[in-house]
């Protein structure tokens with residue numbers, strides 16, 4: 001499924017948060033959305049999974065206006081894993097994952113064999129088979145995160161929208177989840193804080209800064225030391241090692257001696273105290 005974000009603008013609390021953002025994710029492509037805290041990533045994702053209507057511009061799925069289609073249809077197309085998502089703690093894992101089938105069921109429809117198969121497959125793929133009868137409230141944060149991903153997968157969406165899907169996960173499960181998501185072969189738009197993971201798993205990386213899209217392209221084209229320094233205010237060295245890209249990042253240094261950031265801060269504080277003392 002093709003996702004087109006056309007000149008989307010959003011204001012929150014009377015303040016512009018997104019400024020005419022244009023972004024296309026081609027069918028089957030995995031696009032990572034990166035940017036500093038508060039740059040508008042979650043707000044953009046909310047416009048894509050119909051939680052916040054854009055004030056201007058449009059979101060299209062295969063050319064159709066997402067905000068003009070019936071809510072149930074939009075829900076069938078789009079699987080979502082958001083930050084701080086609520087789950088009913090009293091439900092079991094299998095019951096929670098089964099909720100992913102809701103957009104496919106009519107009011108009086110019963111669960112079919114196909115629905116059950118979709119749930120079983122989602123539980124299996126996320127490594128949750130040993131947990132299927134456990135209550136969600138008894139799970140760790142990382143296990144719960146996998147349950148939410150399984151619920152989104154059970155929905156068999158054509159577009160997956162993920163807001164920091166690796167939150168709470170240990171390194172092994174971060175890799176497992178992104179590998180799984182990449183191998184689904186469906187269209188994915190995922191906000192990620194880790195540039196390493198974005199470079200490793202995404203086909204393209206879109207960079208937001210202060211609500212504007214300032215770059216979009218293949219990871220190696222977009223995540224350059226200059227761009228990273230400008231957007232994230234850190235000094236970056238990028239190593240391409242075989243197929244993998246690694247980033248060595250450190251806070252940007254502003255002192256003439258090029259000492260590290262903390263030293264700079266210490267020095268500036270010391271300098272300030274000295275000045276104050278002199279006065």
Ligand SMILES: Nc1ncnc2c1ncn2[C@@H]1O[C@H](COP(=O)(O)OP(=O)(O)OP(=O)(O)O)[C@@H](O)[C@H]1O
Nearest residue numbers: 012013014017035036037038039040041042043044
């Ligand atoms: N309901 C709201 N009312 C007013 N401002 C809001 C509201 N929600 C978010 N904002 C502001 O909008 C901006 C963008 O927030 P958003 O959550 O989209 O950023 P983000 O890039 O996802 O950040 P993070 O990396 O910290 O999750 C922030 O400055 C935030 O304070």
